[in-house]
Amino acid sequence: MDVNCYISNVEILNNVGCGICVCSSEEKVLFANEKFGAFFHGKIDGKAVKTTLSGALKGKEADGSGELYIQDDDKWFHVQRKHIRWMDQRMVELYTVYDITKTKQDQQRIERQANNDFLTGLYNRMRCEKDLEEQVDAARRENKEGALLYMDLDDFKHINDGLGHQYGDVLLKGISNSLKRISGIESSCYRMGGDEFIVIVSDSGGSSLNRILDDICKVFEKPWFLKGADYYCTMSMGIVRFPTDGDTVQELIKKADLALLEAKRAGKNRCEFYTAEEEGKSFKRLDLEKNMRNAILNACNEFEVFYQPIVDVSKEDSPCMGAEALIRWNCGNLGMVSPAEFIPLAEYLGLINPIGDYVLLQACRRCKFWNDSGHPEYKVNVNLSVVQLLRNDTVDRVQDALTQTGLNPQNLTLEVTESLAINEMARMKKILGQIKELGVRVALDDFGTGYSSLNHIREMPIDVIKIDRCFIEDLGKDEFEYAFVRVVCELAQALNMNVCVEGVEYERQYEILKEMQIHMIQGFYFDKPMKAEEFEKKYL
Ligand code: C2E
Ligand code: MG
Ligand code: MG
Numbered sequence: 001m002d003v004n005c006y007i008s009n010v011e012i013l014n015n016v017g018c019g020i021c022v023c024s025s026e027e028k029v030l031f032a033n034e035k036f037g038a039f040f041h042g043k044i045d046g047k048a049v050k051t052t053l054s055g056a057l058k059g060k061e062a063d064g065s066g067e068l069y070i071q072d073d074d075k076w077f078h079v080q081r082k083h084i085r086w087m088d089q090r091m092v093e094l095y096t097v098y099d100i101t102k103t104k105q106d107q108q109r110i111e112r113q114a115n116n117d118f119l120t121g122l123y124n125r126m127r128c129e130k131d132l133e134e135q136v137d138a139a140r141r142e143n144k145e146g147a148l149l150y151m152d153l154d155d156f157k158h159i160n161d162g163l164g165h166q167y168g169d170v171l172l173k174g175i176s177n178s179l180k181r182i183s184g185i186e187s188s189c190y191r192m193g194g195d196e197f198i199v200i201v202s203d204s205g206g207s208s209l210n211r212i213l214d215d216i217c218k219v220f221e222k223p224w225f226l227k228g229a230d231y232y233c234t235m236s237m238g239i240v241r242f243p244t245d246g247d248t249v250q251e252l253i254k255k256a257d258l259a260l261l262e263a264k265r266a267g268k269n270r271c272e273f274y275t276a277e278e279e280g281k282s283f284k285r286l287d288l289e290k291n292m293r294n295a296i297l298n299a300c301n302e303f304e305v306f307y308q309p310i311v312d313v314s315k316e317d318s319p320c321m322g323a324e325a326l327i328r329w330n331c332g333n334l335g336m337v338s339p340a341e342f343i344p345l346a347e348y349l350g351l352i353n354p355i356g357d358y359v360l361l362q363a364c365r366r367c368k369f370w371n372d373s374g375h376p377e378y379k380v381n382v383n384l385s386v387v388q389l390l391r392n393d394t395v396d397r398v399q400d401a402l403t404q405t406g407l408n409p410q411n412l413t414l415e416v417t418e419s420l421a422i423n424e425m426a427r428m429k430k431i432l433g434q435i436k437e438l439g440v441r442v443a444l445d446d447f448g449t450g451y452s453s454l455n456h457i458r459e460m461p462i463d464v465i466k467i468d469r470c471f472i473e474d475l476g477k478d479e480f481e482y483a484f485v486r487v488v489c490e491l492a493q494a495l496n497m498n499v500c501v502e503g504v505e506y507e508r509q510y511e512i513l514k515e516m517q518i519h520m521i522q523g524f525y526f527d528k529p530m531k532a533e534e535f536e537k538k539y540l
Contacts, residue, residue, distance in 0.1 A: 019097035021049060022086070030092060039077065039097055053079050053095055067100070076104040117191040119169060120176035128190035128198050129249045135202050136242045136252070146242050147204040149216070150256035154234040154268040156195035158390050159226070162427050167226045171233060178219040184212055198256075204241065213271060220269075229426070234269035236260055245274050258282040264348050288342060291331050292351055300358040304328045306529035307366070309539060310381065310500065313510070314519040320539045322370075322379035324415070324522060325363035326529045327355065347387045356388045357397060364405040364412060366532055371411060373540050381413045381443060389416055390427065395434045402438065409439030413464065417445045425456065432461045443500065447488065458495060464520070465492050469503025476508045489516060
């Protein structure tokens with residue numbers, strides 16, 4: 001060959017975008033361009049080249065191509081081998097090597113994005129469904145049982161709305177990190193979106209599931225430090241076993257979700273296993289939900305507000321002082337549904353807002369009518385669920401109801417419950433304070449059944465403490481009950497609050513309460529909740 005021609009050929013080969021190397025059958029390097037030398041740090045002895053590169057090639061000698069990863073350099077190469085005829089006519093191997101590290105990294109990033117949740121770094125729904133399918137197959141093949149845990153944070157909305165989304169995000173990340181650290185589920189935690197998480201336990205045999213459940217619960221026992229204060233966040237969980245309870249991804253997720261709804265309905269902060277029996281109830285609940293949505297769309301026509309008198313036993317003949325407004329739902333399809341049944345579901349679904357607005361307006365209108373009909377002293381009590389209370393425009397809505405009906409704010413008492421998110425103490429206090437500025441009174445309902453401490457009572461702007469029915473059921477027989485009511489009365493007096501006892505059914509309870517100088521009493525002993533017309537016939 002012409003020498004000039006050889007030189008220019010080498011020049012060309014040194015400047016192509018790939019590494020090129022020619023090896024003889026005796027594993028001798030006959031030619032290697034500069035790029036090839038650079039890829040392998042100049043170490044281009046025939047044997048080493050062949051062993052390294054053959055890792056990427058299937059079949060020891062044939063033509064072919066494949067990918068090679070060099071761990072020390074963290075680099076990926078595409079390698080091709082082709083047998084060609086060399087200048088002296090013998091057959092030799094031509095290797096071409098392309099650096100594909102960048103493409104590979106891009107590919108991995110795209111894969112990660114497709115499989116991972118951007119915010120928390122946990123795997124996402126897509127990956128969850130894929131993994132679940134594999135785990136179900138494996139469980140069936142190996143005759144094992146696995147479990148799918150479906151979690152939803154309780155009242156996460158309050159944190160998001162109250163503190164701002166950035167703090168909601170911090171909480172989600174904190175929870176994700178803690179879940180990932182639980183042994184046995186490090187790589188099987190998924191965020192399904194929003195505040196929902198799934199954990200797959202591949203082998204739930206022995207005590208492993210219990211241990212994992214314990215560890216998960218512990219994550220939610222400690223407070224999270226957000227925006228300068230401690231916040232508690234609980235979760236509810238639905239658990240389904242595979243392949244026992246189902247063997248398709250859709251079926252398992254649906255059943256776990258049903259169990260989760262059950263956990264929410266049963267009062268949140270708990271784990272429920274899926275059972276076929278519960279599923280039956282869930283269908284009923286779906287029915288309830290559908291009917292409830294319809295009822296709201298139909299201007300709440302099926303709802304009716306009943307009134308239960310509250311009497312002042314300190315006065316002669318125990319006169320009526322007003323009433324508590326209690327909702328009733330006479331559903332066209334389901335018949336009478338009790339509030340104990342539909343209020344928790346309405347709260348869970350956020351439907352309590354339109355229902356609550358309806359009750360508030362009706363009750364204010366009614367009370368204004370009583371006040372104008374010779375009983376200016378009558379007051380009405382309206383229950384306000386935490387979900388309603390923590391809305392951003394609660395105060396405006398209360399003001400609107402007063403303006404629309406012309407009711408004297410002094411004659412409206414809003415009843416809130418003690419179980420109100422302890423997390424939200426500061427926010428609650430602020431909202432209740434603003435409500436009181438309107439001149440409206442605030443009562444703490446079902447006192448004694450929640451988990452707030454006596455300290456909270458001192459801090460909260462409350463006018464009335466309503467002692468729950470369960471504390472007076474055995475009044476006169478049970479010493480604790482007596483002592484409890486007595487202490488609450490003393491406390492209320494010290495804090496300048498009133499006490500109302502609800503659920504009084506018997507003479508004996510009434511006598512004791514009267515003797516304790518409790519003024520406000522409500523219960524079947526006097527009257528049951530009744531239609532407005534009936535109340536008016538009796539008490540106007
Ligand atoms: P609550 O606010 O504690 O209301 C008192 C409940 O006790 C009422 O049940 C009432 O009928 C019942 N009750 C009254 N006196 C007696 C008695 O002497 N013995 C017995 N055994 N029970 C008595 P109701 O009407 O079924 O309401 C249940 C709960 O549903 C209410 O408890 C309240 O938490 C909720 N609720 C009712 N209406 C509304 C509403 O409009 N909005 C909201 N957010 N919740 C409501
Ligand atoms: Mg009440
Ligand atoms: Mg109550």
